[in-house]
Amino acid sequence: MLSASAATMDYVELARKFLDTYIDLDISLWVYRCLLPLIIAFLLPFVFVALIYISFIVLFIYKNYRQVILRSVTTDRNFWEFGRKLVAAIWDAHARLYHGYEVVGMENLPKTGPALIIFYHGAIPIDMYYFCARVILQKDRLIYTVADRFLFKVPGWSLIADAFHVSPGTVSSCANTLRDGNLLAISPGGVYEAQFGDHYYELLWRNRTGFAKVAIESKATIIPFFTENIREGFRQINFFRSFFLKIYNKVRFPILPIYGGFPVKYTSYLGKPIPFDPSLTPEQLQEKVALSLEELINKHQRIPGSISLGLLDRFPLFRRKTKTD
Structure with missing residues (x-):
């Protein structure tokens, strides 16, 4: 009798849990359906707020960049000129409004002639987008950039790459770009530094000397470039890093999730130009540039970085x- 009674109690308990589950589900659906009109009613005003701010950005661009954009329309230049100026104005407006973006040391960038810009790679290189936009608008010069091959598999990227001269780059093609008198930006750390760097801002170049070979072959001046708080705007998750590193080493594809979009202060610093020195080997030049970039980081970056600060x-x-103020 005891065993039969215990079995009956078990069935009753199972039935109760079953009913509780479905009753809760029904209640949830009922509450959702009742509140849906209210949710929509509160969300729709945000659409109009978004439209207001889009209108503000358009007018901000017109007020501050109309002369630059109109000049590109009225002059007979290459096909992409107007499109680049318009996109640059949008990015520069976003940089000013969202990050209070500033550039220090713009005088180190030559008005004409080649220069190789070597930059620290944040989780997302949004600072380089901002800087390229600022140079287009203020210097009327285009910065050619080297990007990882995986980006060219992203839908729509090929059009952007075509307009802004972004390419995977080889030593010979990069050297030719500089010999033609252009500006070129390279991050030796690349995707690896983007994915596995942190708010201590250590360079993760893994003995890469390709950029040094480019500089030596083209005899170009090198300009170190760093943006303060670039790791605080966007960050990667900090757990399972060793697991993701093993996967990355096999697939060579960015797999570490990124979070953020915080409106921290961004200030880009252009260091003193490093002139061509024929006596240096690629390894020696790489070390010299790394030290120069580390000096910029130590001088201008709070370490460890802090989102709140x-x-x-x-x-x-x-x-x-x-440190020198």
């Missing part, structure tokens, strides 16, 4: 002073 940097009262 990066946000406070937007306000002059809390703005961090450099």
Whole structure:
């Protein structure tokens, strides 16, 4: 009798859990259906707010960049000129409004002639997008850039690459770009540095000397480039890094999830130009450039980086002073 009673109790308990589950599901669906009109009613105003801010950005662009854009329309230049100026104006407006973006050391960038820009790669190289836009608008020069091959498999990227001269790049093609008198930007750390760097801002170049060979072959000047708080705007997840590293080493594809989009203060710094020195080997030149870039980082970056302090940097009262200030 005891065993039969226990079995009956088990069946009753199972039935109760079954009913509870479906009753909860029904209640959830009922609540969702009741609240759906209310949710829509509160979300729709945000659409109009978004439209207002889009209108603001368009007018901001027109007010601040109309002369640059109109000149590209009225002059008979290459096919992409107007499109580049328009896109650059959009990116520069976003940089100013969302990150208070500034550039220090723009005078180190030559007005004419070649220069190889070597930059630290954040989780997303949004600072290089901003900087390229600023140079197009202020210097009327286009920065050719080297990007990882995986990007060219992203839908729509080929059109952007065509307009802004982005390519995977080889030593010979990059050297030819510089010999033609252009500006060229390369991040020796590339996707590896983007994925596995952190808020301690260590260079992760893994003995790459390709950029040094480019500089030696083209006899180009090198300009180190770093953006303060670039790791605080976007970050990667910090757990299972060794697991993701093993996968990355096999597939050579960015697989570490990224989060962020925080409106921290971005300030890009152009270091002193490093002139061509025929006595240096690629390894020696790589070390010299790495030291120069590390000096920029140590001088201008709070280490370890902090998202909250990066946000406070937007306000002059809390703005961090450099070590030489």
